[in-house]
Amino acid sequence: MKTVYLDNNATTRTAPEVVDAMLPFFSDLYGNASSMHSFGGQVERHLARAREQVAALIGAHPAEIVFTSCGTESNNAAIMGTLYSYPAKRHIVTCRTEHPAVMNVGHHLQSRGYRVTELGVDRQGNLDLDELRGALCDDTALVSIMSANNETGVLFPVDTIAAITRERGIPFHTDAVQAVGKIPLNMADNAIDLLSLSGHKLHAPKGIGALYIRKGTRFAPFMIGGHQEGGRRGGTENVPSIVGLGKAAELAGDRLEEENTRVRQLRDRLESQLLARIPNALVNGNPDCRLPNTSNLSFEYIEGESILMLLDEEGICASSGSACTSGSLQPSHVLRAMGVPFTAAHGSVRFSLSIYNDAADVDHVIEVMPAIIERIRDMSPFWKDFQAGKPMSSFFTGGDAEHHLHG
Amino acid sequence: MWDYSDKVKDHFLNPRNVGEVENPDAVGEVGSLACGDALRLTLKLDENQRIKDIKFQTFGCASAIATSSALTEIAKGMTLEEAEKISNQDLAEFLDGLPEEKMHCSVMGKEALDAAIANYRGVKMVKGEFEIVCKCFGVTDLEIERVARDNSLTTLEQVTDFTKAGGGCQACHPKIKEILAGLWKILPEEPAEKTVPAGKKLSNLQKIRLIEETLEREILPPIRSDGGDLELIDIDGNTIYVALRGNCSFCPQSQFTLKNFVEAKLREFVSSELVVEEVKS
Numbered sequence: 222m223k224t225v226y227l228d229n230n231a232t233t234r235t236a237p238e239v240v241d242a243m244l245p246f247f248s249d250l251y252g253n254a255s256s257m258h259s260f261g262g263q264v265e266r267h268l269a270r271a272r273e274q275v276a277a278l279i280g281a282h283p284a285e286i287v288f289t290s291c292g293t294e295s296n297n298a299a300i301m302g303t304l305y306s307y308p309a310k311r312h313i314v315t316c317r318t319e320h321p322a323v324m325n326v327g328h329h330l331q332s333r334g335y336r337v338t339e340l341g342v343d344r345q346g347n348l349d350l351d352e353l354r355g356a357l358c359d360d361t362a363l364v365s366i367m368s369a370n371n372e373t374g375v376l377f378p379v380d381t382i383a384a385i386t387r388e389r390g391i392p393f394h395t396d397a398v399q400a401v402g403k404i405p406l407n408m409a410d411n412a413i414d415l416l417s418l419s420g421h422k423l424h425a426p427k428g429i430g431a432l433y434i435r436k437g438t439r440f441a442p443f444m445i446g447g448h449q450e451g452g453r454r455g456g457t458e459n460v461p462s463i464v465g466l467g468k469a470a471e472l473a474g475d476r477l478e479e480e481n482t483r484v485r486q487l488r489d490r491l492e493s494q495l496l497a498r499i500p501n502a503l504v505n506g507n508p509d510c511r512l513p514n515t516s517n518l519s520f521e522y523i524e525g526e527s528i529l530m531l532l533d534e535e536g537i538c539a540s541s542g543s544a545c546t547s548g549s550l551q552p553s554h555v556l557r558a559m560g561v562p563f564t565a566a567h568g569s570v571r572f573s574l575s576i577y578n579d580a581a582d583v584d585h586v587i588e589v590m591p592a593i594i595e596r597i598r599d600m601s602p603f604w605k606d607f608q609a610g611k612p613m614s615s616f617f618t619g620g621d622a623e624h625h626l627h628g
Numbered sequence: 629m630w631d632y633s634d635k636v637k638d639h640f641l642n643p644r645n646v647g648e649v650e651n652p653d654a655v656g657e658v659g660s661l662a663c664g665d666a667l668r669l670t671l672k673l674d675e676n677q678r679i680k681d682i683k684f685q686t687f688g689c690a691s692a693i694a695t696s697s698a699l700t701e702i703a704k705g706m707t708l709e710e711a712e713k714i715s716n717q718d719l720a721e722f723l724d725g726l727p728e729e730k731m732h733c734s735v736m737g738k739e740a741l742d743a744a745i746a747n748y749r750g751v752k753m754v755k756g757e758f759e760i761v762c763k764c765f766g767v768t769d770l771e772i773e774r775v776a777r778d779n780s781l782t783t784l785e786q787v788t789d790f791t792k793a794g795g796g797c798q799a800c801h802p803k804i805k806e807i808l809a810g811l812w813k814i815l816p817e818e819p820a821e822k823t824v825p826a827g828k829k830l831s832n833l834q835k836i837r838l839i840e841e842t843l844e845r846e847i848l849p850p851i852r853s854d855g856g857d858l859e860l861i862d863i864d865g866n867t868i869y870v871a872l873r874g875n876c877s878f879c880p881q882s883q884f885t886l887k888n889f890v891e892a893k894l895r896e897f898v899s900s901e902l903v904v905e906e907v908k909s
């Protein structure tokens with residue numbers, strides 16, 4: 222059976238060109254760039270090239286790029302590195318729909334005595350900029366807001382946020398792990414101080430990331446060790462992966478237009494066709510301000526894990542924000558923060574495409590999905606009641622439905 | 629991805645006895661849409677009082693559907709007295725086991741069957757006989773005790789895996805621990821480190837500082853992760869006035885959270901005499 226991979230926000234296929242670019246660094250070119258012999262030293266040239274490639278993708282200067290081990294490290298380094306630089310300040314601002322790699326850093330800091338403001342979002346996943354303005358104070362050390370949400374694809378107005386924080390003299394970090402390579406970014410045109418990206422979301426391997434640190438931004442190293450990365454991140458460079466990330470960044474730059482035209486059209490067709498063919502389906506996240514590759518749909522009165530299992534039977538890979546798949550007992554924190562009603566929160570499915578998808582992939586999903594949804598709904602007592610126009614018995618909706626609606 | 633047995637996959641992909649029995653002799657409904665899984669069981673008896681027909685409708689994950697299907701297969705042909713003896717372990721074993729975190733699916737199956745039998749006999753659970761311990765998932769003390777006893781559960785995490793109780797706002801954690809302690813006659817664990825040696829009197833300033841610290845460290849993180857917030861308004865002697873913000877302010881469970889979680893934590897870390905009151909704003 223052919224695999225139809227529509228889970229590119231989870232991770233992407235490593236581009237074959239990237240693998241080719243990496244291979245020599247596992248065999249002939251295994252030297253350490255810091256060595257005092259030319260055998261090791263020749264590697265430095267390739268690191269420099271990769272740094273240029275990554276910088277070019279986001280309109281930065283190569284000296285502003287620090288390689289890290291992943292997006293999570295970039296986020297940790299940005300937050301902790303800033304807090305180390307402003308030891309007197311004890312307040313940070315994030316948002317309720319952040320990835321755990323920011324959100325849980327916030328919770329960790331909270332348990333260590335920091336004050337953390339988590340800004341809310343509306344039903345479509347949008348931030349309220351006035352709420353942001355109101356949250357800033359003299360004690361605020363950092364604002365960290367994602368560029369694009371991994372579950373819904375919703376884009377945040379990071380340029381505007383950066384302008385607001387710049388005016389207040391507060392550093393701004395953005396977790397752009399889902400945005401880099403999918404939408405154009407130009408650091409020359411904005412006031413973002415720190416930006417995280419991760420290789421495996423843009424067709425580089427897993428376990429490589431980068432942190433952009435704008436020139437002049439206060440930053441103390443998070444990973445303390447050797448003098449690598451200009452003293453901003455200790456540890457012998459992961460040369461093959463850095464070279465791979467460089468190549469992937471170059472390819473992503475070349476393919477940005479395709480991502481925003483062909484891939485976007487595929488996503489739009491998938492979404493509109495599913496909505497047209499399946500009743501009681503809705504889009505999660507602002508449809509007018511989203512990544513071009515992401516579609517998060519909820520199918521009411523059924524549960525996401527069973528949908529994924531039946532999709533899996535068809536070779537289709539997607540993900541869900543339902544409780545059963547999140548490993549907790551509640552639906553995803555993103556959907557809860559958006560106040561998605563509980564009739565829909567458990568039945569969400571995220572499709573995320575890449576340039577490796579084609580019309581046949583999307584057609585396959587459009588073809589099999591209605592029957593899958595119907596099959597699961599045929600087993601659902603709520604769907605039966607809904608169809609019969611019966612009121613949901615209070616026992617079935619739970620005595621404290623409100624809690625779930627808002628919690 | 630969950631590691632489901634082939635039997636679970638089979639019963640999910642080819643569920644037996646889906647639907648609703650016409651003119652059923654008994655109906656059992658458990659779970660809720662809010663909780664993420666629910667099961668409606670309908671059944672009919674033959675002239676010998678044996679289950680002739682039994683069908684299910686389930687909202688939930690693959691293992692919830694598989695367990696429902698297994699339940700109908702096992703129960704078919706049994707008398708209600710026999711069916712009553714089916715345990716949640718029987719359901720899990722029939723399916724060659726369930727992942728630990730999914731054991732609550734087997735418990736839900738067992739409960740739907742019990743509910744159907746009670747429905748047939750016309751028995752109703754009388755309010756007052758039980759207390760809802762976990763408001764997030766509507767789990768009673770009786771249920772926690774029974775499931776813990778039947779499955780030899782000794783830890784809070786196990787209770788959550790089997791009943792879901794405690795998997796939400798965490799306000800019910802102390803109560804669940806208490807039930808476990810009562811059941812297995814073990815003393816509730818002492819708080820890891822008491823900041824204040826018992827009996828030592830705190831100055832007002834020390835007390836205020838300790839209250840603030842406890843709020844930031846122990847109380848606010850779980851509340852905020854659930855979309856709520858809480859603000860310390862005033863401290864008057866042993867009475868602490870707080871205001872609920874964010875999602876908490878319109879959550880019907882907030883009083884419960886206030887007493888069972890906020891007050892309990894402050895008593896644990898600051899002083900056993902504290903009382904928490906809500907200021908409406």
Ligand SMILES: Cc1ncc(COP(=O)(O)O)c(C=O)c1O
Pocket residue numbers: 230231290291292293294320322367369370371396398399419420421428429430
């Ligand atoms: C928005 C966002 N931030 C951070 C990460 C973490 O990146 P990594 O897996 O490289 O640590 C991810 C990926 O899961 C993500 O989607």
Ligand code: FES
Pocket residue numbers: 761762763764765793794795796797798799800801
């Ligand atoms: S988790 Fe039990 S009351 Fe919320």
